[in-house]
Amino acid sequence: QITLRESGPTLVKPTQTLTLTCTFSGFSLTTSGLSVAWIRQPPGKALEWVALIYWDDDKRYSPSLKSRLTITKDTFRNQVVLTMTNMDPVDTGTYYCTHLLGGHNYGLVDFWGQGTLVTVSS
Amino acid sequence: SYVLTQPPSVSVAPGQTARITCEGDNIGSYSVHWDQQKPGQAPVLVISYDTDRPSGIPERFSGSNSGNTATLTISGVEAGDEADYYCQVWDTYTDSPVVFGGGTKLTVL
Numbered sequence: 555q556i557t558l559r560e561s562g563p564t565l566v567k568p569t570q571t572l573t574l575t576c577t578f579s580g581f582s583l584t585t586s587g588l589s590v591a592w593i594r595q596p597p598g599k600a601l602e603w604v605a606l607i608y609w610d611d612d613k614r615y616s617p618s619l620k621s622r623l624t625i626t627k628d629t630f631r632n633q634v635v636l637t638m639t640n641m642d643p644v645d646t647g648t649y650y651c652t653h654l655l656g657g658h659n660y661g662l663v664d665f666w667g668q669g670t671l672v673t674v675s676s
Numbered sequence: 677s678y679v680l681t682q683p684p685s686v687s688v689a690p691g692q693t694a695r696i697t698c699e700g701d702n703i704g705s706y707s708v709h710w711d712q713q714k715p716g717q718a719p720v721l722v723i724s725y726d727t728d729r730p731s732g733i734p735e736r737f738s739g740s741n742s743g744n745t746a747t748l749t750i751s752g753v754e755a756g757d758e759a760d761y762y763c764q765v766w767d768t769y770t771d772s773p774v775v776f777g778g779g780t781k782l783t784v785l
Contacts, residue, residue: 591774601711601719601762603774617677617771650718654774661766661773662709664730666718 556580558590558651558667565673566641572672576634576651583609583629589654590634591663592625596647606654607634643674678767680777687783694750696780698763701744706765708746710739713779714759722761723748750782758784 562574591606605615605625615623624637653665681699688694708726711719723739736751763777
């Protein structure tokens with residue numbers, strides 16, 4: 555079965571860089587039509603898509619966050635890494651790693667990791 | 677970017693039918709998916725491609741999509757259905773392909 559697990563710091567200071575790792579099993583990111591997406595959720599607020607990486611290494615970033623984001627994959631380790639620079643308290647929230655089924659022209663987030671809460675505070 | 681609008685809250689008595697809407701411009705031309713999120717938990721997919729139920733999701737959950745409105749219907753609502761519900765679509769035409777609605781809090785009275 556498909557599982558995803560997020561790992562990374564729970565607390566970062568403003569202006570620091572956040573690095574989150576998603577370790578997954580049950581699928582390979584070399585398989586055509588699969589991708590991994592990061593989605594975040596501020597406390598008490600709605601879900602917000604952050605970034606995704608396709609099986610062919612194509613990448614997409616939220617336009618509002620694009621200048622601060624980098625997403626990479628390690629297909630041998632079954633990991634996806636998200637880095638976000640210049641962290642701000644408004645970036646506080648739960649960050650989810652997700653399995654996305656589809657291709658470049660359609661997609662479905664069908665499996666979610668448990669999420670990791672990141673707090674930005676000095 | 678594509679915008680999805682959901683009512684902030686819906687309340688229903690146990691055993692009744694809850695309908696949660698998701699509005700978007702010509703949303704009927706998109707495939708709509710629905711996620712359930714219980715407090716302190718990650719979302720779980722309950723409806724995919726407008727009407728499909730993933731394995732393990734009760735038949736009480738159903739979906740429809742036409743025109744400018746998609747609807748998640750929960751029949752015979754149970755206390756355990758109390759959660760936040762989010763619609764999601766894939767928008768091929770913009771730089772933000774994964775789009776979520778603002779979420780609807782379902783309260784079981």
